[in-house]
Amino acid sequence: MKAAVNSAPATEVLQRIREQAGQRFAQLGWPTTHLEEWQYTNLQPLQSRFEAGAFREAPCRTGFPACPEEDRLESLSYTGGTLRGALAELVFVNGVYAPEASTFAGSSVPRVPRGSSGRAVPETEEPEEPRNRGLRIWTLREAPLEILEQHFARYADYANHAMTALNTANAEDGAVVEVTGVVEGFVHLLFVGSAGFQSYPRNLVIAGRGAQIAVVETYAGSGSYFTNAVTEIVAGDGAVVDHYKLESESLEAFHIGTVHVHQERASSVTSRSISIGGGVVRNDVSVSLAGEGASLVLDGLFITAGTQHVDNHTLIDHVVPHCDSIELYKGVLDGNSRGIFDGRIIVRPDAQKTVSRQNNKNLLLSDTAIVDSKPTLEISNDDVKCNHGSTIGQLEEEPLFYLRSRGIGESEARDMLVYAFASEIVDRMKLEPVREQIRRAMSRQMPRGGEQR
């Protein structure tokens, strides 16, 4: 793996943008349910706890070398989120990079000496591994100035989205991943939260011309905390990006996350958003298809139970001609939980020959679970092929009978069918370790559904 260029810390750039975003957040304020975008999700309980000081910032925000050892290690007791086979796994605890828990290409990162600049990626002595060629990773605060100037906060819109503004105003740590070649393998960014903290993970993935990379983000933790994350992904000309976001937060946690994807000419992006955990969750995924011939697969899976609330908003913006997007979101809702799918597709006047398919399918497992499904198409030219649909149903009687008629107990049969419903999303994930992780998370919720592989 190529070592990062030792650049001057880019704090001034960040500082300027942070200040602007902070002012913007002050103007916009917390979103209320009067806003159409937020009609299903009431942030009042979060806001009042936030304002009452329920969530503190991680003590080591001024730089991890100064962070007391115990603080980090205690929070790291959570290890369930680790994915095997990652080229690099960067662990952030309550928003702050934890080098001792992070690994690069299977080996743990050497300790960064105290008082040093804290570069994320060490110089490696071995020759560069071919599968890592062209991959560079920094923590946000160590990223080169020119990358930040060119990309930071250029895509996720903090001027109009309060929660993006809040993140931008507070963003201090996260990962910057730059790929200039074809990288076979994936980078894992693991964000671990713990009770009483607020965190603002901020990530930037830049895939250059013809580059290829897979990036997995996992959000997990324990206790009640608040995660406000933003990830910006830029896919350059012909770039191929496979992106996964696994939201597996604690059931008492608040998670408000935004993924913004910007696609250039003939780029190909697959982004999958899986929500299994979290008490109150809001996922915003927006994609600009800004270069001709770009193609997008947007998958989502949300599995909720108890009193969980998971609100998914997606926006696919077809700006130019000849782009295609395929979107499938599936929801499985049990108990008194509530799920939302609000998917907007915009086809601009110039975006002729757009092909767009959008579908949302939901499975209600209890009489008290609620799902709202709102697919919308806004098409401004007539030379397009677009369709969308949504279904809300229960487990079907016939398959359930078939399984039971072979001796499988009712609850096991139900779990198997729920698994089967979700498997349409899970099975087409390219990364086996991620599929495994999701199946594991699902089997915690549905212990009798079994792992089918």
Next chain:
Amino acid sequence: MLEIKNLHAGIDGKEILHGLTLSVGTGEVHAIMGPNGSGKSTLANVLAGRPRYSVTAGSVTYEGKDLLSMPVEERAREGVFLAMQYPVEIPGVNNIYFLKAALNSVRKHRGEEELDALEFLQLARQKMKVVDLDEAFMNRAVNEGFSGGEKKRNEIFQMAVLDPKLAILDETDSGLDIDALRIVAGGVNALRSEKHSVLVITHYQRLLSYLIPDFVHVLANGRIVKSGGKELAEELEQKGYEWIEQEVAAGA
């Protein structure tokens, strides 16, 4: 093994079986024949406990126990197996995974040790040969994209793996070519023993030349109207069902 007495049953509130009585002894193979719509599938489905079918009168005793009060899965675990006329496709549920879960549920109920993946695979491979199913089918989703014949063979395969005491075959032969028919008959014949009983529901006599029944019954208008030996099947094949219907009408 199975005692059906004066069974009145139907679907969605419509009575189809109007007092059906039938007794199947251990080790016997019974064939039930009858015209379309006579209630053959209704009988099979009531015995398996399919939802929406309800019993309004009569009783079904299986090995001395009240079959109708058992949940669907318990009937299966006690050894009742229905090869369905129209097996449902279940996308996303792996065939082999499903069958292993089924077999282990049955084995657990019987007080037998569960099979691990390897043991199960050995058993499955052996049974697959009987029905001439390719191993590739086993790793697909249950019945998904299977042809009609493949679905029927999959039913017989499941039957062979689960080794039921009472197998009910609902028109498993319909729509099969002669090779597939032989395979199905072979599967049933392999199961045949003094401990196993079989109820073969069929519309045609064809299957019965490969699967010689001990008894043949004619089901018409929700009742068994005639019973006899295997020669009754041949008679039906020659004369058709109208003959029975006329005889029943004349006798009534």
